[in-house]
Amino acid sequence: MSAQETIRETITTHPIVLFMKGTAQFPMCGFSGRVIQILKACNAQKVVTINVLDDPEIRQGIKDYSNWPTIPQLYVNGEFIGGCDILNDMFQTGELQPLIAAASNTGPQPGKQQAQ
Numbered sequence: 001m002s003a004q005e006t007i008r009e010t011i012t013t014h015p016i017v018l019f020m021k022g023t024a025q026f027p028m029c030g031f032s033g034r035v036i037q038i039l040k041a042c043n044a045q046k047v048v049t050i051n052v053l054d055d056p057e058i059r060q061g062i063k064d065y066s067n068w069p070t071i072p073q074l075y076v077n078g079e080f081i082g083g084c085d086i087l088n089d090m091f092q093t094g095e096l097q098p099l100i101a102a103a104s105n106t107g108p109q110p111g112k113q114q115a116q
């Protein structure tokens, strides 16, 4: 699977995906760490994080996919929302919270059987 296919599959399978440097537990960049803080403040659930430092093709591929030059990058329901500055602004204005709340309630529910 190409990097572009992997990215497309990941962001369409999971409602909230953050491409970042490091992990949620150990961010390796202040911008990525700030976005983790913002997502926690929004009480985001089911966040999938992708550490771009693990894979140079994903690191470049996500920039090509979104046509956005930097990491972190947040996707909600398959749509690129923004990087650290945009998310910070959206959080301050209160625009981000309902978006994250809605996405946190979408997708498969743990422990519940999917309809056949």
Ligand SMILES: N[C@@H](CCC(=O)N[C@@H](CS)C(=O)NCC(=O)O)C(=O)O
Binding pocket: 021, 029, 031, 059, 069, 070, 071, 072, 083, 084, 085, 086
């Ligand atoms: N202003 C950016 C800050 C993020 C940023 O500047 N990221 C840099 C340094 S971590 C980056 O991704 N550089 C390209 C790279 O490392 O591949 C934002 O709002 O997200």
